[in-house]
Amino acid sequence: MHKILLVEDDEVIRQQVKKMLEQWGYEVVLVEDFMEVLSIFVKVEPHLVLMDIGLPLFNGYHWCQEIRKVSKVPIMFLSSRDQAMDIVMAINMGGDDFVTKPFDQNVLLAKIQGLLRRSYEFGKDQNLLEYMGVILNLKAMDLVYQGEVVSLTKNEFQILQVLFDHAGNIVSREDLMKELWNSDFFIDDNTLSVNVARLRKKLEAVGLKDFIETKKGVGYGLRHDG
Secondary structure, eight states: OOOEEEOOOHHHHHHHHHHHHTTTTTTOOOOOOOOOOHHHHHHOOSEEEEEEEHHHHHHHHHHHHHTTTTTOOOOEEEEEEOOOOHHHHHHTTTTTTTEESOHHHHHHHHHHHHHHHHHHHTOOOEEEEEEEEEEOOOOOTTTEEEEEEEEEOHHHHHHHHHHHHHTTSSSEEHHHHHHHTTTTOOOHHHHHHHHHHHHHHHHHHHHHTTOOEEETTTTTEEOOOO
16 A cells, blocks of 8 residues: 655645545545654655645745655645746656646546556665654665755764664664674774764764763663653
């Protein structure tokens, strides 16, 4: 079953589209908090996003750009704006299609089916881990936080991946080095300390101070609090 994330603040349209898509066997997730569109997207891992342009706080163009930093998932804009410039802007921002309101439900359904078919002939393309609003992109081997992309070395990426996989727990230095060794990343005790120190500096630069916690004499983990 394909999962669709609907980012629409008009309650009537939300319920109409949700009902119509569920009748056709799609799972529909509605965004309720329009400040958290990106983190909801990462948690839900939808196959397609239906995005209104006129949203509270940030518009649909903004959220399309944010999603494009971490994913190539198809995005279809829904908008009452029908000027050529709006359509051009939507496509330039990374959108895949544009449907003008008011729309015929059969046309919307046909466009959704076509976009899903084109996008998933070669399988699903989702490789993201998320923890407390921080996104680790397993394909690009980088980290995204509040729109900032942090480039990582191979060792830094691998350390973060292990910590994300064990989020909520402390990973001992020994286990961390063992996991890195198993992944063909040779790392000794001193190299681990240097890499963690470097990684912390990169994270602090984008506002993630103390994101990696040290438990003295044990190891490292991702922080628990907000």
